[in-house]
Amino acid sequence: MTVKSVLLVGANGTLGAKILDALVAAKSFKLSALKRAGSQTKPPYPADQVQVIEVDDDLSLEGLKDAFKGQDVVIVSFRLRNLEQHLRIAEAASAAGVKHFMPADFGSIDADNPRARELIPLYRYKLAVRQKAQELADKNPNFAWTGIVCGHFFDWGVKEGFLHAYLDKKEIDVIDGGNIKASVATLPRVGEAVVRILNLGVTEVTKNKTLFIQSFCITQNELLHSLEKATGSKWTVNKVESESFIEEHKKKADAGDAEAIEDLVFAVGQLDANWTKRADFAMKPLGLEDEDLDGVITEVVANPTA
Secondary structure (H helix, E strand, C coil): CCCCEEEEECCCCHHHHHHHHHHHHHCCCEEEEEEECCCCCCCCCCCCCEEEEEECCCCCHHHHHHHHCCCCEEEECCCCCCHHHHHHHHHHHHHCCCCEEECCCEECCCCCCHHHHHHCHHHHHHHHHHHHHHHHHHHCCCCEEEEEEEEEEHHHHHHHCCCCEECCCCEEEEEHHHCCCEEEECHHHHHHHHHHHHHHCCCCCCCCEEEECCCEEECHHHHHHHHHHHHCCCCEEEEECHHHHHHHHHHHHHCCCHHHHHHHHHHHHHHCCCHHHCCCECCCCCCCCCCCHHHHHHHHHHCCCC
16 A cells, blocks of 8 residues: 555654654655644644644544544554544554544553553553554554554653653662663654554554564663763662562552552553564564664763653
């Protein structure tokens, strides 16, 4: 399938903006961004590069179907907080004749991971959307989906302290000795992977599959070494035992602490995210190579708020 029309849902978000940048830079697609009628935000591109398509604020099924008409591809990049919305988006995409659908999978952990689903509702939602997309593909032979799972958003995660490496304090929390390898990806790498997938189209590589990508697969001790080199400083290391950390933050999350949920994502994404051993590790099929850890960290340290 030659990709012509691509609509991005969530173009103004942290991830969506980088995906849109990659799509624009590719100069291969007719691009649109979905905008809720009540939203004041628009992509930072002129209309001849990115058309804005409006939908009702409730993201109704009929409104979404109208918005998706004529689109070859729909990509969803806003966070999966409301499961029903994301299920409707998938349903509307299939009903509107969209050929290729990319759900909001992406970050940190595979939704097939039992520990992630047990601890974190988000991953139960992600699996439900993945299953919905497959149900739709089973019923509609002209509809296919591709998911991307990329590990933690690395550049954003270091800048924001999500990876428990704190640039301002030069302090890091290290889980179980710091030698567990985990796949992580920069936001631009995710955008690059999206473009590679769309250039391939619906093929044996991409059709109704979840593809695993990375910028690199590193340990926390390797991250620490790179951070110390880039900052020219010795960092404080807090040793964390995974089981007690997870138990403590699960109790906080169950009590309504939203930050504790992010801490659980951090922990499980550090423990269960080595994609390099998976059969569906997609770096080679997508023509992607690892980035340079020290180069990425040097850029992050030099531009911590960019």
